[in-house]
Amino acid sequence: MKVISIVGYHKSGKTTLVERLVGELAKQGAVGTVKHTREEILPLSGDTERHLNAGASVTIGVTATRSVEIVRQVDVEKAVERLADQGMDFAVVEGFKQSALPKIAVGDVEAKNVVARVDINVPAKELVKIVMEQPEYVTLDSLIAKIKRSPGYREAGAIGTFTGVVREMADNERTEALEFESFDAVAQERIKAIEDDLKKREGILDVIIYHKTGRIEAGQDIVFIVILSGHRQELFPALKDAIERVKAEVPIWKKEKTVSGDYWVHDIH
Structure with a gap:
């Protein structure tokens, strides 16, 4: 699995970049994504919350069209590992500037392990090329x-x-x-x-x-x-x-x- 993180300042356009990259990678294989988000906006309510409060380590909410998996205390590296375990060909992470993951930085944002810096108008095919240059992530x-x-x-x-x-x-x-x-x-x-x-x-x-x-x-x-x-x-x-x-x-x-x-x-x- 190839892994890349897209990082940038707030409203820098990084989510748009993620969308474009995922669209291109999906033509070549299965893509999983990880998003750095605030805990209060996760879909925890009603019975799902009660399951977690009762001590469940993982709970999955299933609807007719999609499902949401909530896992206790999983850091970004563990989240990427879960995507690899599920057979994804690519993992695209949004955020997590201080992680050890290889990163494409939008603009001059400070981050660890930046492998490329781009602006919001970079062609999607150039992003794919950067992803393909990264080492394989294997479990x-x-x-x-x-x-x-x-x-x-x-x-x-x-x-x-x-x-x-x-x-x-x-x-x-x-x-x-x-x-x-x-x-x-x-x-x-x-x-x-x-x-x-x-x-x-x-x-x-x-x-x-x-x-x-x-x-x-x-x-x-x-x-x-x-x-x-x-x-x-x-x-x-x-x-x-x-x-x-x-x-x-x-x-x-x-x-x-x-x-x-x-x-x-x-x-x-």
Whole structure:
């Protein structure tokens, strides 16, 4: 999923820009949006309010033409994650100037991680180009949604996944975070080669492998493997071989950051 935030001063025209961008992106895939808004204008009333007050974490109001999902205490990053989990191809966020999301700024507004500055008359196709230049935002559920769109899905009898996480405690040592570095082009080439090799196996219909780089905090996900197969018998050996080959063949290096110091680790998982 590609993610972009549109930020600007009040009445700068950012909502108009969002509308134009969403219209163009919708021609290429599913679009989800997130809006920075005031709590008092959210549609909370009557029984919906009573559900939340009773302790519900999520409540969904459904009408004949639309539904509204209200979730307790979700920040913008979690909202974007929910869109990815639902299989969106694009997420367009309006507002949240201080978030870590990549941003298109309207005018001279101050914001973090601005990747482009535009005026309100910028062509929509130029906005789309900026969006396409952003890195992919990936979750396990987004990869499962993607593999379910595979041409081979009608023949599938199983989907298997592997998720590697940052282990916080090992041998009485607490890890705060891991930092991963890679030769991006080579790493992607090796990952694709592993995917292609596994897809040649009898019964393996599709394979997706994704490995994060940069700093990853304790408890967070590192690597995802999703395999589509005709039967479970072919699935589990392919999953095991996939992660072992990623460890052995993909040029990714890990620095472990613990409470006692930092050091490089040869075994990346």
